[in-house]
Amino acid sequence: MTRGKKKQLHLNLFLRNTGHHEASWRHPRSRPDGVIDVRYYQRLAQTAERGKLDSLFLADSYGLPPTMQFLVQQALEPFTLLSALAMVTSRIGLIGTASTTYNEPYHVARKFVSLDHISGGRAGWNIVTSTGNATAFNFGAEPLPDHTDRYRRADEFLAVVQALWDSWEEDAIVGDKASGLYVDPAKLHEISHAGEHFHVRGPLNLPRAPQGQPVLVQAGASETGRAFASRHAEAIFTAQNTLADGQRFYADVKGRMRKLGRDPEAAKILPGLCPIIGDTPAEAQDKERELNELTQPAYGVYRLSNLLKMDLGGYPLDGPLPYQELAHNAEINSQKARHQLYLDLARRENLTIRELILRTATSRGHYSITGTPVEIADEMERWMREGAADGFNLMPPCFPTELDAFVDKVVPELQNRDLFRTDYEGETLREHYGLERPARAAAVAGTGGRAAVSAQ
């Protein structure tokens, strides 16, 4: 955060095929064929950069759910797509997802450093532990490990990655053509990690990242997940449906950070926000209705059944959820917080199954506002001023139209209120988010430098 200046919002664009509304691909103006066309993403990224957004973000998983008949779910791979976008943008941050459950730390450490070099310091890592067996069964015969085990592995994984990121001192490269000394061997460090899940010797085969370390992003919602995010994250995604829930989450995480001795400004909390924008309230509502009419009940039932871990196929769509028969939150291994959020929403507003499906079709339970640019800016301002957000994870229902509308109509409104930058002030993702450049951990592996090959 820019000290001594008025607090401003941080905005991340969550890129996702045709948009966050599950029926967006059916919208007359959507381009479902664009979802594997890099030029489609180029146009979206450039629009976001025109809007001076802090960053864009790609979620990821390593499997395909069995619902491809209903909607677009394939996705270009984040490292390849973000590197491509690095070449056609110059400022916007590039946040990619990598799972600690189905990767090796050496590969992940290196790919982010490579992206950070390629983009000139714009890389960020959304650290996830994966959800669901559609991914698990592409990496062995075992189902998804349980939540605790996933986070244990994540802890060790991150420690290894950070040690690898620190394995080159800032000024390790001497590059003296005359004497022939390329690297000072004393400034390259093996990490000699030997832990429960990983043995990694190091050093990394790339020099220190321009940002020191790429930015760490996380979306822990469970107890374990929040603890992880509070310890490590520098930006936190979260799904919060009401201002009150948002405030509770914000206070909880910032409180945890204080207890850990971290500056609460060192992590920006970014609730998801799906803006459905009209020049009048009626126009916005029409847009929402138009999208909702394109949803497919069979898919909604499948999606809800999957989250609630119970087949809802036999129940009347216009009746209530069968609360008595539903699994308790404690029994849920994946998407625990999302599970709770859906139940709370249905109970609070007394929704039928059909209504719950529609309410979550827009952005899978994230906060959604249907209104004018002024109304949307009002809500964003309120969430920030009333302690629920440092900014937002923008989830436009439809690309490119609703991103265009946000950049052309909501961003200027925020700028007029001095709530958002009118131009980038820094070059790197860290600078956009007002995050400090991390110092190198002093004693990687405890050894001094790496043994030099003796000159003879």
Add this chain to the structure above:
Amino acid sequence: MTRGKKKQLHLNLFLRNTGHHEASWRHPRSRPDGVIDVRYYQRLAQTAERGKLDSLFLADSYGLPPTMQFLVQQALEPFTLLSALAMVTSRIGLIGTASTTYNEPYHVARKFVSLDHISGGRAGWNIVTSTGNATAFNFGAEPLPDHTDRYRRADEFLAVVQALWDSWEEDAIVGDKASGLYVDPAKLHEISHAGEHFHVRGPLNLPRAPQGQPVLVQAGASETGRAFASRHAEAIFTAQNTLADGQRFYADVKGRMRKLGRDPEAAKILPGLCPIIGDTPAEAQDKERELNELTQPAYGVYRLSNLLKMDLGGYPLDGPLPYQELAHNAEINSQKARHQLYLDLARRENLTIRELILRTATSRGHYSITGTPVEIADEMERWMREGAADGFNLMPPCFPTELDAFVDKVVPELQNRDLFRTDYEGETLREHYGLERPARAAAVAGTGGRAAVSAQ
């Protein structure tokens, strides 16, 4: 190959930091700081594209040898770098290395398909099984698995990757906005692979690659390696020092292909070639001398000791190799063929240790020609006409200067002889190499399509 037309050469550019000569970074005109600067590679890629080269190629490993004091060995990661280059080039093929020993097939399958989509059908995979413990110890406590085990895993790995590549039928996407049918579930296939090393259910989370499958490249030199390459590869890199050796290798591999029922044209054999170019023979020799004078004997001894698996530190540089004490080729687990090549070279030309070091400083044992554009074109033509090559893997000793010289002086000479294209005729890497677009394997997993989620 373009049928009915005169046979022409295929040219791949082997990109490698400051150049293939180990002392290239010390050359007055080299830019060692460029090796992590994407704009440096952009300039090289665009030069290669100006020269109408078929492809460019990045080697890779996942570790750093302990010789960083002597030379540049860090490298941007291939998928991130190639995707970035895809955005600033339009025709040249993009070949990246991925090891089957230290990766998961799902990730590799997906990254290449993603690169193929991003580049419009220009992706190729150099399949390697890794060499050396600098990589191994970044992925566990075990040293490099032995050669046979690595190739067993490679066989299964490739089968899984190809099944994943075939898991989407060409026309699986219906994309009917009106009916709401996005994908025809009968055209998406689980692969249900359960093998010795991998369990992978599939399908991939990306539609079929523009090329059908990315191009397969390999550099097997051992018996097992050649067998693998003959079965699978569509382009083959190889290090051959003399025309006679090149002919033997060429005849051997093409013969194996015939025996396997493959069209010998279905794999292009590309020996490495390091061209040191001068307008006169004397100028070329001066260039070579200038580079050789920049080599560091301590590094040369280390490199040779490492390959020969014996510490040569105590032996006089100007004496012969201690042949009696050297390990036999049969005892070598990694770089077997390179080991044999060095021994043959030293014996054949009766080289001292210092001479062998210098002879292999240029391009690590690959064929090197020091001469005029005409002399170099003569040799290239001879290797092609006399059955040693379908083209070459170009390994310029210094970037960018020696690449510029090749494109500006040797390429026109080859074009004048009608040995090389004057413009691209196709769009994809397959088309440049004259390779057929692979048909989908009919029965992935034997099941029909994937079960659809029932509509209600």
